[in-house]
Amino acid sequence: MIQFTHVFKRYPGGFDALRNVNLQIQAGEMVFITGHSGAGKSTLLKLITAIERPTRGEAVVNGKNLLRLPRRRIPYFRREIGVVFQDHKLLFDRTVYDNVALPLIVTGADPHDIPRRVRAALEMVGLLSKEKMYPITLSGGEQQRVGIARAVVNKPPLLLADEPTGNLDSKLSDEILDLFLDFHHHGVTVLIATHDGHLINRARQRVIELKQAELVSDSGAAA
Amino acid sequence: MIKNYLLRHAQVFFYSLGQLTRTPVATFLTVAVIGITLALPAGLYVAIENVQRLARGWEDNGQISLFLKQDVPGSSIEKLAEKIRRLPAVSWVDYVSRDAALAEFKRLSGFGEALNALDRNPLPAVLVVHPAAAYMHPDKLQTLLKDLRRYNEVDIAQLDLDWVRRLHAILELARQGVLILASGLAVAVLLIVGNTIRLAVLNLRDEIEITKLIGGTNAFIRRPFLYAGTLQGLLGALLAWLLLALGLLFLSDPINILAGLYGSRFEAENLGFLATLTLIGSGGLLGWLGSRLAVSRHLRAIEPH
Ligand SMILES: Nc1ncnc2c1ncn2[C@@H]1O[C@H](COP(=O)(O)OP(=O)(O)OP(=O)(O)O)[C@@H](O)[C@H]1O
Ligand SMILES: [Mg+2]
Numbered sequence: 001m002i003q004f005t006h007v008f009k010r011y012p013g014g015f016d017a018l019r020n021v022n023l024q025i026q027a028g029e030m031v032f033i034t035g036h037s038g039a040g041k042s043t044l045l046k047l048i049t050a051i052e053r054p055t056r057g058e059a060v061v062n063g064k065n066l067l068r069l070p071r072r073r074i075p076y077f078r079r080e081i082g083v084v085f086q087d088h089k090l091l092f093d094r095t096v097y098d099n100v101a102l103p104l105i106v107t108g109a110d111p112h113d114i115p116r117r118v119r120a121a122l123e124m125v126g127l128l129s130k131e132k133m134y135p136i137t138l139s140g141g142e143q144q145r146v147g148i149a150r151a152v153v154n155k156p157p158l159l160l161a162d163e164p165t166g167n168l169d170s171k172l173s174d175e176i177l178d179l180f181l182d183f184h185h186h187g188v189t190v191l192i193a194t195h196d197g198h199l200i201n202r203a204r205q206r207v208i209e210l211k212q213a214e215l216v217s218d219s220g221a222a223a
Numbered sequence: 224m225i226k227n228y229l230l231r232h233a234q235v236f237f238y239s240l241g242q243l244t245r246t247p248v249a250t251f252l253t254v255a256v257i258g259i260t261l262a263l264p265a266g267l268y269v270a271i272e273n274v275q276r277l278a279r280g281w282e283d284n285g286q287i288s289l290f291l292k293q294d295v296p297g298s299s300i301e302k303l304a305e306k307i308r309r310l311p312a313v314s315w316v317d318y319v320s321r322d323a324a325l326a327e328f329k330r331l332s333g334f335g336e337a338l339n340a341l342d343r344n345p346l347p348a349v350l351v352v353h354p355a356a357a358y359m360h361p362d363k364l365q366t367l368l369k370d371l372r373r374y375n376e377v378d379i380a381q382l383d384l385d386w387v388r389r390l391h392a393i394l395e396l397a398r399q400g401v402l403i404l405a406s407g408l409a410v411a412v413l414l415i416v417g418n419t420i421r422l423a424v425l426n427l428r429d430e431i432e433i434t435k436l437i438g439g440t441n442a443f444i445r446r447p448f449l450y451a452g453t454l455q456g457l458l459g460a461l462l463a464w465l466l467l468a469l470g471l472l473f474l475s476d477p478i479n480i481l482a483g484l485y486g487s488r489f490e491a492e493n494l495g496f497l498a499t500l501t502l503i504g505s506g507g508l509l510g511w512l513g514s515r516l517a518v519s520r521h522l523r524a525i526e527p528h
Contacts, residue, residue: 049436051527072440079438089433106439150437 001027001158001189002048007057009043017043019213021057025191027157030184032200033193035210041193044210045160048191049083050074062158079107082151084161088143090135096122096146097131103154121153125179141172148179152188159183161192165199173199232446250455253419257412257459257506262466264405265494265502269467271397272498273491278390287368289350290379297348303376304350312358312367317351324349347378361391409509412459416452416513423448424521436527441519448518449511456510460503468493 002025009018017040025031033041046052048061050069059066062080069077090099101118109117122128125145135143144164151159161180165173177199184190184205194200200207209217289307291300300318308316319327324346329338354367364382372380424431434444471491482489494502 051436075435075438075440075443077438078436083436085436089429089436091430091433102434103437106434106437106443 001025001029001062002191003058003060004047005058007047007059008055009040009047009052010055016213018047018054018210021215023208023215023218025189027189028184028187030180030190030203030205031192032203032205032207033191033210034195034197034200034207036195039210040213041195041210042162045083045162045191045193048158048160049081050077079103079154080156080158082154082156082159084144084147084151084159084164086163086166088135088147090143090146090150092134092136095132095134096127096138099135099146100131100149100153103150107154117153118149121149124152124182125149141168141176144168144176145179148176152183156188158189159191161190161194163194163196164192165194165196170198174202177203249419249422253415253455254458254462256415257456257510258462258466260408260411260415261460261463261502261506264401264408265463265498266467266470267397267401267404268498269471269492269494271394271401272495275394276492277489278394287352287354287364287371287380287382289352289371289374289377290347290381291350291376292378293347295348295376299376300348300350303374307350307352307371307374310367310370312355312363312370314353314355316353319349319351321346321348409505412456412506412509413513413516416455416510417517419455420448420452420514420517421521423451424518424525428525431522431525432527435525441522444522445515445518448514452510452514452517453507454510456506456508456513457503458506459510460506463506464494464499464502 002023004021004023007018007021007023008016010016021044033044035041043052047054047059047066050066054067062077064073064077091102094102097118100121101114104114104117119128119131122131125148127142127145127149130138130142135146138146144166148161148164151161159180164180165176168176173196180190180192181203192199207217207219208215291303295303297320300320304316304318307313321344325338325344328346352367352371354364358364358367368380368382371377431444471493474491478489478491493499
């Protein structure tokens with residue numbers, strides 16, 4: 001699903017955010033990426049979603065070589081990936097329902113199917129009763145779950161999350177983790193960047209550690 | 224499949240409509256500026272059309288006088304008149320015989336007694352040729368004049384068209400001027416729409432960024448802006464038309480009075496059907512193009528990071 005070979009990422013300005021990263025993730029795996037602040041976790045996710053381009057090396061995601069992916073193909077490439085952002089990136093002038101429906105509208109889904117699919121995603125994250133509310137009136141944990149519902153409504157084979165439990169209390173964090181575990185058990189490839197040790201311990205999945213832009217340890221696939 | 228496609232476009236269309244009504248003042252200002260900008264060349268066009276229509280009325284008086292040679296007998300003149308009458312370029316022909324010409328001259332000049340002293344009538348017979356409406360054009364009239372000159376019976380053929388010629392030249396010049404003005408103002412409309420759309424794009428920065436992140440193509444993101452720009456252009460053109468109609472309404476009384484003084488029943492007319500369609504079409508097209516240019520330019524700058 002994801003194959004990085006000698007991948008480097010240097011930001012304009014000369015800062016190396018990733019150095020010689022080799023990484024292979026099979027379809028259906030669940031992987032945690034950890035490391036200190038500034039280690040390059042978010043950069044790794046940004047490469048996978050084609051928000052940033054690798055400077056050097058070969059990065060293949062979903063069978064697409066990220067170095068050679070033409071600009072106009074990027075939207076279609078991203079439709080195969082659900083992303084949960086740390087800052088949620090919700091539209092605050094749209095209801096919860098409309099936010100979750102956006103990926104379906106963007107991809108031109110059958111309009112008759114949209115309500116059913118949106119409600120199924122909201123049901124999964126336990127927010128069906130709040131579909132008519134605006135994100136601003138929701139708690140941080142609820143907003144995060146709207147973001148998750150939006151990321152999975154298209155049923156993408158690959159799900160990425162950057163600090164999905166950022167500043168949530170441990171009970172909420174556990175709930176969110178359970179959601180991701182559930183997607184994993186349904187065959188979705190899940191990649192989570194976090195420095196929440198508690199979360200990683202509880203999940204008992206493969207862990208990759210970044211340190212100063214380099215990949216320093218990989219626990220290997222979970223038993 | 225096609226139904227879904229239409230349904231989606233309709234959704235975006237009504238969404239754009241909603242966006243326009245959400246910022247009524249900005250939308251109204253844009254539409255007003257477009258309206259006034261389009262009304263300017265359209266108004267000049269209407270003025271020129273009307274003057275031209277009026278001039279066509281005057282051209283009806285544009286006639287060719289054929290002064291015939293003295294020795295042509297009356298019967299030949301009748302035959303010649305009949306021949307000319309049958310030309311497609313000719314509407315009708317008046318025959319003023321030598322006697323009639325003399326009688327009229329006596330009546331009008333007041334030289335009656337003096338002319339009686341002449342032993343013979345010095346005036347030639349005159350055929351007054353009224354060209355057909357379709358030939359009321361300087362070039363065509365010149366051709367007709369040349370043709371008429373060729374008849375042996377004709378001594379002098381005279382057509383005073385200089386002023387008609389000049390009027391046509393001026394109108395043609397004015398028409399070109401309107402065209403140049405219209406192109407300049409078209410660019411202005413592009414800039415107005417472009418600026419409004421640019422602001423809209425910047426206002427929706429977050430929304431655009433998020434849409435890109437979840438796989439929205441540029442075409443998808445562009446669509447509501449294109450609808451908004453086109454709608455503003457169309458509304459602006461409608462406003463321009465309304466301004467023209469209002470202007471003519473206010474001017475209709477003075478025009479009627481003026482025309483009445485000249486014994487004419489001239490009435491100013493607004494844009495014709497085709498010209499109206501052109502106005503509305505240009506408005507929509509300029510709106511579309513303006514937003515298209517603005518969106519394409521500013522969309523590139525908004526990339527997720
Ligand atoms: N757009 C950018 N331009 C220049 N430098 C950048 C850019 N984005 C990130 N960096 C730098 O790259 C390094 C890695 O950043 P990254 O966001 O990947 O870290 P991280 O592991 O996600 O950290 P955190 O845990 O704080 O989120 C940081 O030192 C950061 O300053
Ligand atoms: Mg980060």
